[in-house]
Each structure stands twice: as C-alpha cells, then as structure tokens.
Amino acid sequence: MSSGCIFPVFDFFFPRVCVICGRQLSENTHKPLCIVCKAELESGRISGRRCPRCGISLTSEQGLCLSCREQETPGPDGRGLFYYRGAARVLLQRYKFGGVASLSPLIAEEIFSELRAEEKESVIVPIPSSRKSRRRNGWGHMERVASHLKGMGLTVCPDLLVRSAGKEQKKLDRRAREENSRAVFRCTGKRTCKSIVLLDDVRTTGASLRAASAAIEAKGSQVKAWIVFAID
Numbered sequence: 001m002s003s004g005c006i007f008p009v010f011d012f013f014f015p016r017v018c019v020i021c022g023r024q025l026s027e028n029t030h031k032p033l034c035i036v037c038k039a040e041l042e043s044g045r046i047s048g049r050r051c052p053r054c055g056i057s058l059t060s061e062q063g064l065c066l067s068c069r070e071q072e073t074p075g076p077d078g079r080g081l082f083y084y085r086g087a088a089r090v091l092l093q094r095y096k097f098g099g100v101a102s103l104s105p106l107i108a109e110e111i112f113s114e115l116r117a118e119e120k121e122s123v124i125v126p127i128p129s130s131r132k133s134r135r136r137n138g139w140g141h142m143e144r145v146a147s148h149l150k151g152m153g154l155t156v157c158p159d160l161l162v163r164s165a166g167k168e169q170k171k172l173d174r175r176a177r178e179e180n181s182r183a184v185f186r187c188t189g190k191r192t193c194k195s196i197v198l199l200d201d202v203r204t205t206g207a208s209l210r211a212a213s214a215a216i217e218a219k220g221s222q223v224k225a226w227i228v229f230a231i232d
C-alpha cells in the first residue's frame with residue numbers, strides 16, 4: 001500500500017472505522033462512512049438546475065452556462081453527483097491516493113442511482129487510470145468502479161479506451177490540458193456502440209472527457225453522456 005495510507009492492512013479488508021474521520025463504526029454497518037460524514041457528503045450533492053454540458057449549478061442562465069457557450073469543442077453532455085469539496089473530496093482522495101479499495105462499492109452504488117433508465121441500457125466505459133495511479137494501487141480506480149457496475153447488471157467495456165503516458169493534467173492550464181488529453185486517449189475499436197456513457201471520478205475542465213469522447217467517436221461509436229462522482 002502507498003505510504004499516504006494511514007489505515008492498517010486489517011482495516012483495508014474489514015473497515016471498522018469511518019474512512020473519512022476515523023470514528024468507530026457501529027458493528028452492524030457494512031458502510032465505510034459514519035453518519036456524520038455521510039451527512040456531510042449529502043450536503044455537497046449537486047441538485048437543482050444544472051448546465052447540461054458541464055454539470056455545474058445554474059443561477060440565472062437558461063440552457064448552457066456562459067463557459068460552455070464559449071467552448072470551441074463542446075463534447076457530450078453529462079452530470080456529476082457531488083461538488084469536489086469536503087467529504088466527497090476526502091473520500092475520492094482516500095480511494096485514489098490512499099488505496100482504500102473498500103470505497104469502490106459505495107462509489108458504484110452512488111453512480112448507479114444517478115444513471116437514468118436509458119443510460120443503464122448504454123455501454124459504460126471507464127476513463128482509464130494513469131499508469132502511475134495503477135502502479136500505486138495495483139488497480140485502476142474507475143475500472144474497479146465499473147466492475148461493480150457490471151455486477152449490478154450494466155454492460156461495461158473497460159478496454160475500449162487506452163491511455164498512454166502524458167503530462168500530469170493538474171499541472172497544466174486549460175489549453176494545455178486540452179492538447180495533452182487529445183494525445184493521451186486512443187480507442188481500441190474493440191466494439192462499436194450506438195450509446196456509450198463515459199465514467200470518471202472528477203471533472204475539472206472536461207478535457208479528458210472531451211478527448212476520450214472524440215477518440216471513441218472517430219472509431220464509429222457514439223458517446224451519449226458522461227457521469228462523474230464529483231465536479232471540481
């Protein structure tokens with residue numbers, strides 16, 4: 001496990017404490033969060049009117065938000081479940097950087113409940129983890145969530161996209177992210193689908209989702225939507 005993980009190996013398999021605050025969990029729960037952290041997570045849930053393209057909450061705008069109206073390469077519409085702050089942010093960081101694999105069913109259940117009926121008929125394609133992330137945890141974080149969704153009855157295609165090494169996105173500005181992402185994702189074309197839903201952990205500028213979508217559509221499939229756990 002990574003040096004950033006503060007939880008002992010026993011808790012990795014049998015979590016007895018809340019993964020966010022470390023409080024003792026009641027013995028009859030199999031959930032990884034205490035009720036206080038669950039409530040904090042809920043308080044960051046995105047609701048109300050949203051921009052259909054980027055998923056942020058709208059105030060007075062009608063239709064797309066101002067930023068999406070100016071976007072040159074629009075990409076597909078989509079939604080996020082939570083704002084990337086507070087409990088949602090800590091939870092994803094524990095999962096991705098702390099290697100707390102026991103969080104994947106909770107993330108998958110949340111994603112499943114957000115998907116619309118027609119999206120559950122689509123093919124779910126996870127955005128592949130970087131090689132660095134895969135090396136750190138021994139598994140790809142959204143591929144792992146996708147495998148739970150498969151267990152819930154959804155059709156999943158985890159090997160449609162391939163990710164090659166690129167620069168780290170968080171160190172790049174908006175334009176550089178767009179260029180870097182286009183060079184990073186390749187579609188294997190292993191299957192052609194009329195309706196794909198892309199799955200990722202966090203949407204920041206949307207560059208990865210747009211690039212993944214363009215790579216898939218260049219091979220003749222159609223991306224219907226994207227869904228992420230959190231929007232930054």
Ligand SMILES: [Zn+2]
Nearest residue numbers: 018021034037
């Ligand atoms: Zn807690």
Ligand SMILES: [Zn+2]
Nearest residue numbers: 051054065068
């Ligand atoms: Zn928008």
